[in-house]
Amino acid sequence: IPATASRIGSVDRIFTRIGASDDLASGRSTFMVEMTETARVLRHATPNSLILMDEIGRGTSTFDGLALAYATAYELAKHLQSYCLFSTHYFELTALADQCPEMMNHHFSAIEHCAGLVFQHHLKPGPTNRSYGIQVAQLAGVPEHVIATAKHQLAHMGASRASETAETQTHWLADAVSTLSLDDLSPKETWNLLREWQHRLNFVKESQTA
Numbered sequence: 001i002p003a004t005a006s007r008i009g010s011v012d013r014i015f016t017r018i019g020a021s022d023d024l025a026s027g028r029s030t031f032m033v034e035m036t037e038t039a040r041v042l043r044h045a046t047p048n049s050l051i052l053m054d055e056i057g058r059g060t061s062t063f064d065g066l067a068l069a070y071a072t073a074y075e076l077a078k079h080l081q082s083y084c085l086f087s088t089h090y091f092e093l094t095a096l097a098d099q100c101p102e103m104m105n106h107h108f109s110a111i112e113h114c115a116g117l118v119f120q121h122h123l124k125p126g127p128t129n130r131s132y133g134i135q136v137a138q139l140a141g142v143p144e145h146v147i148a149t150a151k152h153q154l155a156h157m158g159a160s161r162a163s164e165t166a167e168t169q170t171h172w173l174a175d176a177v178s179t180l181s182l183d184d185l186s187p188k189e190t191w192n193l194l195r196e197w198q199h200r201l202n203f204v205k206e207s208q209t210a
Contacts (some may be wrong), residue, residue: 029060
């Protein structure tokens with residue numbers, strides 16, 4: 001942050017997960033680097049740490065990424081309770097602020113008009129009501145016929161997603177239960193699993209009503 005001076009309080013360490021570099025040369029995929037950096041934050045941060053997290057979960061499938069982003073944000077807010085700025089493209093995560101009073105949603109405003117899209121440097125409370133990925137691609141110079149195809153595909157995917165059932169969205173629960181080794185679970189591990197599943201089911205419910 002450009003500044004001549006700053007007072008940020010009693011911060012013991014600063015952690016960042018911003019995707020600044022990959023490590024393909026040594027055999028680690030982009031997503032492995034992302035998860036390694038995330039693991040380091042979650043294992044070593046304290047309530048006095050400052051954490052800057054950008055786009056957790058983007059290197060894997062949509063639902064895996066969403067689940068990991070949810071779990072990471074929840075851990076930071078409820079258990080680590082660090083000072084944290086957590087940016088995400090998953091709109092579903094904004095529902096977490098309703099469950100966790102430690103969280104607040106903010107967004108930067110943008111204006112659409114006939115000439116295009118203008119991003120304002122105004123921080124406003126609450127989640128944004130939409131994303132601007134296609135508009136940004138257009139500003140970057142992606143060919144118009146590709147933009148048109150993307151808009152068509154976006155409309156198709158939106159209609160498909162709206163028709164999904166709760167059973168489809170929660171199929172992971174049946175898979176998780178069927179693969180459990182009950183004899184190997186302690187009472188504490190069983191309680192932790194039930195708590196995690198409850199959080200995920202509540203998250204799916206919030207996402208459907210958002």
